[in-house]
Amino acid sequence: MSEKPIVLEARGITKRFPGVLANDHVDFDLRQGEVHALLGENGAGKSTLMNILYGLYTADSGEILVNGKPLTLNSPRDAIEHGIGMVHQHFMLIPVFTVTENIMLGAETDHRPHKSEAPLVKLDRKQVSQIVRDFSHQYGLDVDPDAIVGDLPVGVQQRVEIVKALYRKANILILDEPTAVLTPQEAEELFRIIRELTTRGVSVIFISHKLKEVLSIADRITVMRAGRVVGATTPAESDEHQLAAMMVGREVILSVEKEPAQPKEDVLVVENLRVRDVRDLEAVRGVSFTVRAGEILGIAGVQGNGQTELAEALTGLRRIESGSVKLAGRDLTNCPPRLFTETGLAHIPEDRQRHGLVLGYTIADNMVLCDYYRPPFSARGVLQTQALDEHARKLIQNFDVRTPSPYVAAGKLSGGNQQKVIVARELSRPSVRLVIANQPTRGLDVGSIEYIHKEIVLMRDQGVAVLLISAELDEIMSLSDRIAVMYHGQIVTTVEAHAVTREQLGLWMAGAKPEQTATSV
Amino acid sequence: MDWRRFSFIGFIIVFLFTVVVLIGGSRVSPTIIISSMLTTTIAVATPLTLGALSGVFCERAGVVNIGIEGMMLAAAFFGWLTAIYMNTVFKFDPNLSLWTGVLAAILTGGLFALLHAWLSITFKVDQIIGGTVINILAVGITGFLNRQMFFGEGSIFGGNVPHAPGLLPSLSKWLAPLCGGPEGCLGLPGLIQGTFLDQKPVALAAIALVLVSHYVLFNTRWGLRTRAVGEHPKAADTVGINVYRIRYVNVIIGGMLAGLGGAYFTIESVPSFEPLMTNGRGFISLAAMIFGNWTPFGAWAAALVFGASQALQINLQFFRDAIPPQWAFLQHAYIVGLAPYVLTMLILTGIIGKTIPPAADGQPYEK
Numbered sequence: 072m073s074e075k076p077i078v079l080e081a082r083g084i085t086k087r088f089p090g091v092l093a094n095d096h097v098d099f100d101l102r103q104g105e106v107h108a109l110l111g112e113n114g115a116g117k118s119t120l121m122n123i124l125y126g127l128y129t130a131d132s133g134e135i136l137v138n139g140k141p142l143t144l145n146s147p148r149d150a151i152e153h154g155i156g157m158v159h160q161h162f163m164l165i166p167v168f169t170v171t172e173n174i175m176l177g178a179e180t181d182h183r184p185h186k187s188e189a190p191l192v193k194l195d196r197k198q199v200s201q202i203v204r205d206f207s208h209q210y211g212l213d214v215d216p217d218a219i220v221g222d223l224p225v226g227v228q229q230r231v232e233i234v235k236a237l238y239r240k241a242n243i244l245i246l247d248e249p250t251a252v253l254t255p256q257e258a259e260e261l262f263r264i265i266r267e268l269t270t271r272g273v274s275v276i277f278i279s280h281k282l283k284e285v286l287s288i289a290d291r292i293t294v295m296r297a298g299r300v301v302g303a304t305t306p307a308e309s310d311e312h313q314l315a316a317m318m319v320g321r322e323v324i325l326s327v328e329k330e331p332a333q334p335k336e337d338v339l340v341v342e343n344l345r346v347r348d349v350r351d352l353e354a355v356r357g358v359s360f361t362v363r364a365g366e367i368l369g370i371a372g373v374q375g376n377g378q379t380e381l382a383e384a385l386t387g388l389r390r391i392e393s394g395s396v397k398l399a400g401r402d403l404t405n406c407p408p409r410l411f412t413e414t415g416l417a418h419i420p421e422d423r424q425r426h427g428l429v430l431g432y433t434i435a436d437n438m439v440l441c442d443y444y445r446p447p448f449s450a451r452g453v454l455q456t457q458a459l460d461e462h463a464r465k466l467i468q469n470f471d472v473r474t475p476s477p478y479v480a481a482g483k484l485s486g487g488n489q490q491k492v493i494v495a496r497e498l499s500r501p502s503v504r505l506v507i508a509n510q511p512t513r514g515l516d517v518g519s520i521e522y523i524h525k526e527i528v529l530m531r532d533q534g535v536a537v538l539l540i541s542a543e544l545d546e547i548m549s550l551s552d553r554i555a556v557m558y559h560g561q562i563v564t565t566v567e568a569h570a571v572t573r574e575q576l577g578l579w580m581a582g583a584k585p586e587q588t589a590t591s592v
Numbered sequence: 593m594d595w596r597r598f599s600f601i602g603f604i605i606v607f608l609f610t611v612v613v614l615i616g617g618s619r620v621s622p623t624i625i626i627s628s629m630l631t632t633t634i635a636v637a638t639p640l641t642l643g644a645l646s647g648v649f650c651e652r653a654g655v656v657n658i659g660i661e662g663m664m665l666a667a668a669f670f671g672w673l674t675a676i677y678m679n680t681v682f683k684f685d686p687n688l689s690l691w692t693g694v695l696a697a698i699l700t701g702g703l704f705a706l707l708h709a710w711l712s713i714t715f716k717v718d719q720i721i722g723g724t725v726i727n728i729l730a731v732g733i734t735g736f737l738n739r740q741m742f743f744g745e746g747s748i749f750g751g752n753v754p755h756a757p758g759l760l761p762s763l764s765k766w767l768a769p770l771c772g773g774p775e776g777c778l779g780l781p782g783l784i785q786g787t788f789l790d791q792k793p794v795a796l797a798a799i800a801l802v803l804v805s806h807y808v809l810f811n812t813r814w815g816l817r818t819r820a821v822g823e824h825p826k827a828a829d830t831v832g833i834n835v836y837r838i839r840y841v842n843v844i845i846g847g848m849l850a851g852l853g854g855a856y857f858t859i860e861s862v863p864s865f866e867p868l869m870t871n872g873r874g875f876i877s878l879a880a881m882i883f884g885n886w887t888p889f890g891a892w893a894a895a896l897v898f899g900a901s902q903a904l905q906i907n908l909q910f911f912r913d914a915i916p917p918q919w920a921f922l923q924h925a926y927i928v929g930l931a932p933y934v935l936t937m938l939i940l941t942g943i944i945g946k947t948i949p950p951a952a953d954g955q956p957y958e959k
Contacts, residue, residue: 163824165827168823177833190812192812192813
């Protein structure tokens, strides 16, 4: 690779936000046709650096060179002009526009924005959609130019973003956490596209905090921590452990350490459960299982196979059509959610921002969302601010929530800290009998994942029953004592976690029938 | 705008017309009634159409504008004042004075919109509050100046309301010299004569502006960027679009449209100003915009419904004693007068499906 010219270089970039040094003399370079991964935890400064390279922020000091020439990037317009394209983590697409309209926006009459632009020029949608079609063929980026973007699956929306950058003649492509929202299959497809692009001379900056994918796609890896570059390596010279240690700044235990489970009495008994989804289709189709005190039952499955509806039914959030749910010996079928929590349910919901927290409330208020009406938090219908304050401070300390004060709005925290607030609230409640953790570590960095996994195992060891629902196979395999595989609304099989391989689980998740000889429990 | 919405609107308009034809049909020929109803409908719908277009431009760019009412009121006053000044003080020709008045009304709307844009885009003040400020400001300024200038001792015009320079002429008057006489111009049948040739310039401009607005919003670069900024400003920013500039310009365009709507009241409809004379039309415009699903044609159709319900009220007055006893309640003007407001409420309950506002409507953009 070393003979290839450097197309983009950042030298000594420093950027300070109020109270934070987001980038501290960062050096970074990108060669033609390579995939250079930028690895780091949430808040390490990766996105800040990329936003500077894309002209969204201006650096306080340092310089940027494109093809060896120093230049100033004051707006994305400048970046686009110099062939830099960016696919943001949260797509910058307009859901109600067609693919064509999204691609032409800002560069309606030519491939790049112009200095002088007649505002009332007529849009030529036909011409642009033809160009989109040509790109689709050329790069194997299958996209229908006339589709409405909001109707497309996220994987396809991402392709639209890539075409949008290519349409602007980008030869440097920044991908910010591109796999965070993708299914494993979609991620594979993305990697194929990235390889196709690099063989055609496009250079790619790949931002991620997932070690496996960085090792599989990158030519070079640069690791950032706390605003600084802490190391540079290649996949051949490093492994997951080494990268994780560089990222976090200490030795990270990637595999969860736990003793064999010592299951006791049945805590959650689900019998022949049937639940419908929002479209009124049957999503859970006759599911029965038991979770015992002191064990973790993992539910594996590709997303959209009824896990969401199952979790909602087991927490009182969705109507149960037939079947029954018993928690700690009490029949709670179609009971209100409060009865579940009062019987001993701790629920870590799938979507922390929509169902786990009230983003506009303070951390202190979020910490008592389940118990605000009970003493000591409430007396004669009046909230006891003193008790709330003490409670919040205690949990913030015990669960290592990084926040300047308990009175910061939950929406201002990073994803990892938001999840810690939920975990703190749920796991600290008195007399928890069952934890339902749905995608507890989705989108979190290595440090937070390690922490949350430890807490879950700790609950198990204290004799709590745990139901873990996750689409991350690694998470299921490393945490669970038993694994149930869910496919098309049914549980295909339940096995002992130590007696099954990744490949076997993958096959079941894809719909393969378990053999008679499988170690069903 | 879907066909259900348009057919619902068509149905209501036909229904309102039928009521009048059924009642008055024994006295006057249905053609004349329909022609008169159409003329009134289009005329009355004019400020609503312009107000709704104003809302469409603002909200498509992501700025909620509940100040349309105030913008119209202020424009009505300053347009009228300008026309009088030009005529009485500077001795302009009456027609030229009126046109200067229209221009002043448009500018007034634009200036008030600039204030709204400044508050809501630059200072990120809550847009409802910004709009309310505009409404209160307009009521205060127009009421105060009206009293100071025209009434009471020592006022500029010495206590006498000066003679207004008249009203803008209708299209047929303009065309009269071309076709030799005010009657039977181009030999068109009465229906078209009444519907279009008897309309005045602002009403005709409103219809033209519906077409222009549709073209601009959906077929030009400006429109694409405007809608992008109203849906997802960050996305527009990342492709190099200046969100603030697009929002400013659209809010000002919206204000100028509302200003033209204001000119209708004092320069085209009646030659005088009265405090609070817009009487909620700005808010009904917003209802029309919502019912029209933030599209120019939809907004226009909805404005026509309100126009038709007012045409019903006006026309029924001619036929009061012809109302059959079983419909006696229609004899009370105030019951019929409720129609536009009842319609507003009905329409806003969403009986004809949900409307979808631009996703970033009302949200200030933080870089």
